[in-house]
Amino acid sequence: MLHRRATLALAVTSGFAAPRLAAAQAGWRPNRPVRLIVPFAPGGSNDIVGRIVAEAAGQILGQPVVIENRAGAGSVIGTEAAARAPADGYTILINSAHATVPAIVARVPYDAVADFVGVAVAGFSPYVFAVNPQVPATTARELVALLKANPGRYNMATAGIGSGVHVAAELFRSTEGVQAELVHYRGGGPAVAALMSGEAQLGTPTMASSLGQVRGGGIRALAVCSAERSPALPDVPSAVEAGIPGVILEEFFPILAPKGTPPEVVAGLGAAFRTAIQRSAEKMRDLAGVSPRAGYDTPEKVMTLVREGVDQYTSILRAAGVQPE
The missing domain is CATH 3.40.190.150 (Bordetella uptake gene, domain 1)
Structure with a gap:
C-alpha cells in the first residue's frame, strides 16, 4: 500500500512538474x-x-x-x-x-x-532623398543648384521635430549649404503625403514610408542616403553616386x-x-x-x-x- 501511495504521489508530482518545467523552458509569456x-x-x-x-x-x-x-x-x-x-x-x-x-x-x-x-x-534602413515629381530637377546635383539659386523658396518635409527625417534634412542642408524651409508634419506618412501633393517639394523620408510612392511614381527618389545602393530601390543611386557623399544616414x-x-x-x-x-x-x-x-x-x-x-x-x-x- 505504501509503495502504491508513493508511486501515485510521484506520478502526481511529476504531472505538475512537467508543465512547470515546460513553462520554465518556454520563458515568460503574456x-x-x-x-x-x-x-x-x-x-x-x-x-x-x-x-x-x-x-x-x-x-x-x-x-x-x-x-x-x-x-x-x-x-x-x-x-x-x-x-x-x-x-x-x-x-x-x-x-x-x-x-x-x-x-x-x-x-x-x-x-x-x-x-x-x-x-x-x-x-x-537608409533615408531617401526625394522630391515631388513636378520639381524641375532629376538629379541630386540639379536639385542642390536649384535650391542655391532660389534660397528659402522650397519646402522640405520632415516627420516632426526630433525625428530621424528631421536629422537627415538638417544633414542635407548643412553639408550642401542650401536654404530650404523645414515643415514638420505629424509622422512619416503625412510628410510623404505632403511630398506627393506638392505641399512640400523635397524631403528625406524613411524608406518604409516612401517605398511604395517611389515605386509608383508618386514621388521621385534622387538618392538613397547610404554609401551603396539599396536592394529595395536598386535603380536609385547611392548618396556617393549622386554627388552628395556627406548625406549618409540610416534609421x-x-x-x-x-x-x-x-x-x-x-x-x-x-x-x-x-x-x-x-x-x-x-x-x-x-x-x-x-x-x-x-x-x-x-x-x-x-x-x-x-x-x-x-x-x-x-x-x-x-x-x-x-x-x-
Whole structure:
C-alpha cells in the first residue's frame, strides 16, 4: 500500500512538474494582449515595421501584439507614455527617432537611455532623398543648384521635430549649404503625403514610408542616403553616386520596454521579438526597405546602440548649427 501511495504521489508530482518545467523552458509569456506603442501617425516607417513584426511576435507569444499610434511632438508624447507605463511587459515601444530626440528637444520628459530597457532591434534602413515629381530637377546635383539659386523658396518635409527625417534634412542642408524651409508634419506618412501633393517639394523620408510612392511614381527618389545602393530601390543611386557623399544616414528601429521590467519578462519578449524579426525579414525588406542585423541579442547591446545613436545625431545637429529647442 505504501509503495502504491508513493508511486501515485510521484506520478502526481511529476504531472505538475512537467508543465512547470515546460513553462520554465518556454520563458515568460503574456496572458493578455501586449501593447506596442508607435509614437507616430499611421503610414510611417515605425507603423509599417511595427505592424509587420507585431503580427509574427503575437503568434509566438500566444497573445496579440496590438499597435497603438500615439503621435505628437516628434515621438515624445508616445514615448513618454511608454516610459510611464507599468513595467510588466504589457507595454513596449518601437521608435526609430528615440536616439534623435535628446539631440534636438531641449526638455525631454524622460531619459532615452536610463528610463528604458532594450528588447530587440527590428532593423536598419537608409533615408531617401526625394522630391515631388513636378520639381524641375532629376538629379541630386540639379536639385542642390536649384535650391542655391532660389534660397528659402522650397519646402522640405520632415516627420516632426526630433525625428530621424528631421536629422537627415538638417544633414542635407548643412553639408550642401542650401536654404530650404523645414515643415514638420505629424509622422512619416503625412510628410510623404505632403511630398506627393506638392505641399512640400523635397524631403528625406524613411524608406518604409516612401517605398511604395517611389515605386509608383508618386514621388521621385534622387538618392538613397547610404554609401551603396539599396536592394529595395536598386535603380536609385547611392548618396556617393549622386554627388552628395556627406548625406549618409540610416534609421534603426529599437524595441524597448519601460525601466524596471523584470529580467525574465524582458528575456521572454526579446526571444519572441528576435524570432519574429527573423521570420519577417523578407517581408520587411520588400515592404519597408528595412533589413535586420545580427548582434543585438541582449538588452545591453540594444541600449548601447541607442546611446551611440544619441551621440551621432547630436554631433550631426551641432555641426549643422542646430541647438535643442
